Amino acid sequence: MATPHEPKQDRSRATRQRLLAATIDCLAETGWAAATVAVVAERAGVSRGAAQHHFPTREDLITAALEYMFDTRNDQAKHEAAALSGLVEGVARTEAVVAGLVESYTSVLFKAALQVWTHAAADPALRERIVPLEAKFGRASHRRAVEALGVDDRDPVAHHLVQATLDLARGLGLADVLTDDSTRRKQIVTQWSATLHTALHPD
Template sequence: MTGRRSEVREPQQDRSRATRQRLLESTIELLAVHGWAGSTVAEVAEHAGVSRGAAQHHYPTREDLITGALEYMFDGRMTELRGGAAEIGAGPSRTLHVVQGVVDHFTGNLFKAALQVWTAAAADEQLRARIVPLEAKFGRHAHRTTIEMLGADDADPVVHTLVQATLDMARGLGLADVLTDDSARRERIVRQWADTLHTALDSAGAGRSRP
């Protein structure tokens, strides 16, 4: 009898996870394409193919849904970046891969969705109180992940600054890509910065700890 209850519970848990995943992915897609106004709980639920009641069962408020979606997608993206970098050997090609991956992160749907949330949070004190610490967490995680992918030593202040400059540059390229296709110019900048970064990291002594 216990085994049968377990068998019933597991499919229910699987369906629940699948529902949450559809809701979170739909939230990011709608935010990126239709903005804050077009990403209500009802609209996300319809896009995900679930009822509004089911959506609110998992995420009682819109703020819960939005922050949950940002965290889910961000964590997945960081895991994906680390996995891709691990397959490439040391040297300039790895540095280029890391820089390109970071820039791709800031020019993708997740960043566009986050921009919509930041804009809304600027005029909503309650939302801002949730987004500011979340964004700080994302910043720390992105910096740490980039350090890991480069195999660099973050204790070196020069290295720390170089990696932060990489993230700031990538964020700026992401902003430039919001309204127009900036891919051609962006590709040149990425390659030039990757060369500069690789040389600078080696000069700073980071090469001793790089894989």
């Protein structure tokens, strides 16, 4: 049975989500300097007062946006894993997993996060907030990659190969920030996937 408070709570959640989505878009499209609370509020279609009710400071807004990015990427990864289940095997599956990891680092979410990382490098207070989140995100990304590739992460070789794949994916994402690097990226993904598959499944 609905309570009198539910509609207001629903509106509050919807407002919060609009603000977070607008923050990501602002960061990705116009950069850190332009992603102020006032600009984000206007883009989200809410008053600045309402924005500050949810996020009293810009740092609160940015931190929450990073967590929202993580949750969004986590949901995407689950859908990608479900789509791969039972459809492809062998080196084709490895390549599909690697391609998915790499493409996640060319997304709007990555471009927005990159703006935050760059600014946090020169802002000790923001960096103090961001570093623990990044460690958490990194562990989760590694775990998802291990599951998608179907390897035993207790094996140090497998562990380092998975991490190398994630590092490669991030590097390719950086290479795509200024110019379209898709052709070269596809070639690298194909070559690395074959090498990775042989290393992970030597038998």
